[in-house]
Amino acid sequence: MSTTRRKFTPEYRREAARLVIDTGRPVAPVARELGLGEQLLGRWVAQERARLGAPEESAAAEPGNSELERLRRENAQLRMDNEFLGKAAGLLRFQAAESECFELMEAEKANYPVQRMARLLGVSRSGFYAWRRRSSESSERAIVRAEVDAKVRRAHADSYGIYGAPRVQASLARNGTGVDRKTVASSMRRQGLEGISPRRFRPVTPIGEARVHSIPDLVARKWDTGALDAVWISDITYLRTDEGWVYLCAVRDACSRRVIGWAMDSVQTTSLVERALRMAYILRGGGPVGVVFHADRGTQYTSTQLNDVCTGLGIQQSVGRTGVCWDNAMQESFWSTLKTEFYDRRRWATRHDAIRATGRWIEEFYNRARLHSALGYSTPVEHERLLSTNRPQPAQAA
Structure with a gap:
């Protein structure tokens, strides 16, 4: 669709310019009200100011006195140049960057022609418009x-x-x-946001007891076999409260990293491990076939009491080598996560507060919300659901 270029009479130009000169308003809002370009109205204002600078001479000038008119125009232009150079004096005292010159031109483009400002500042007009496009982007x-x-x-x-x-x-x-x-x-x-990184791991040698049974290492640091309920890993850690220590035993599925059993108490006995193990056993439906229960050689895990419990539940016991913490490194990594991301970030007044909050963190956040990089940034519960969906179904009898 073609557009018709607007034409303005000299009287209209002078009246538009007087709206700026007489009221002292900025050029930009007046131009928007009149539907004019800022630079166009700015030129009219400059011309009207130049004309008003010598009203008597303008009134007495003869139409044929072209030389006088030329001198007046040059005089008006020089006054405009001097006025602009006064505003640009701070930039001209040193070698100003091109972008600084463009910023001044952007601020004054409603009052002075862009071409004249570019010439006085020693920059190109095309460079100014290219800078405006980049600024918009x-x-x-x-x-x-x-x-x-x-x-x-x-x-x-x-x-x-x-x-x-x-x-x-x-x-x-x-x-x-x-x-x-x-x-x-x-x-x-x-x-200023940062993630929380675990502290450097310092191994602690477990204390064992004299045993009447032998427990092999059935895992050999290959915890994740790609199948659920193939290997369960466990350990005990101690947590500080104002009332004293509280001990946490956790049982995790090595494939999904999910905490499937946990127990807390003010003492670390074999009964603490038994409670956590029985919770895991019940959660998994009361009898996963051939599951390996792996831990270190701490006295709670090598005791006769726990051996009898595992035998009764049909669970195979497995322990690492004495003094070699890396044989249970996956569970040690869990303790680092728990303490760094949750427990050590606040002070716990009572054991009861610590037990309730820790259980909530395990069940609501760690198992169901925390993204695990080893699981492709999914949660343990989501990973178990995915494995269960892809697991082959047993054939139905005819």
Whole structure:
């Protein structure tokens, strides 16, 4: 569709310029009200100011006195140049960057012609317009970056402040936001967000007791066999409260990393392990066939009491070598996660508070919400559901 170029009479130009001159308003809002370009109205204002600078001469000028008119125009242009150079004096005192000149031109483009400002500052007009396009694109990128920052901040907060860039990226992907890890890491640095990393592991040699039975190592550090209920791993750790120590025994499925049994008490006895093991046994339907129960050689795991319990439940016992903590490294890694991401981040007044909060963290967050990198950034419960879905079904009798 063709458009007709607007034409303005000299009287209209002068009246439009007087709206700026007489009221002292900026050029930009007046131009918007009149439907004019800022630069166009700015030129009219400059011309009217030049004309008003010598009203008597303008009134007495003869139409044929072209030389006088030319001198007046030059005088008006020089005054405009001097006025602009006064505003640009701070930049001209030193070798200003091109972008700084463009910023001044952007701020003053409603009052002075772009071509004249470019000449006085020693930059190109095309360079100025190219800079404006880049600035517009930068503004759009800033909007996108702000949106990503908000999503990263929300994902980090939903993890209770423990996720680093890899897990935040996985969390965003699960919610339909596809960004790469470097973008997430840059956003977290920009906002001062950090994940929580475990402390360096210091092995502790377990204390055993004289045994009347022999327990082999059936795992040999190959905990994850790719199948559920093939290997269960366990250990005991101690947690500090203002009332004293509280001890936690956990049993996990080595394939899904899920905590399937746990127990806490003020003493660490074989009964503590038995309670956790029986919870896992009940959760798994009361009788997984051939499951291996692996732990270290602590006295609770090598005791006759636990051996009798495992025999009665049809569970095979397995222990690592004496003084070699790496034989149960998968469970030691779980303790590092629990203490770094949850337990050591606050002070616990009573054992009761610690037991309730730890159980809630295990069941609600660790098993069902925390993303595990070893599981393809899925949760243990989701991973078990996936394995159960893909598991071959037994043939039905005819």
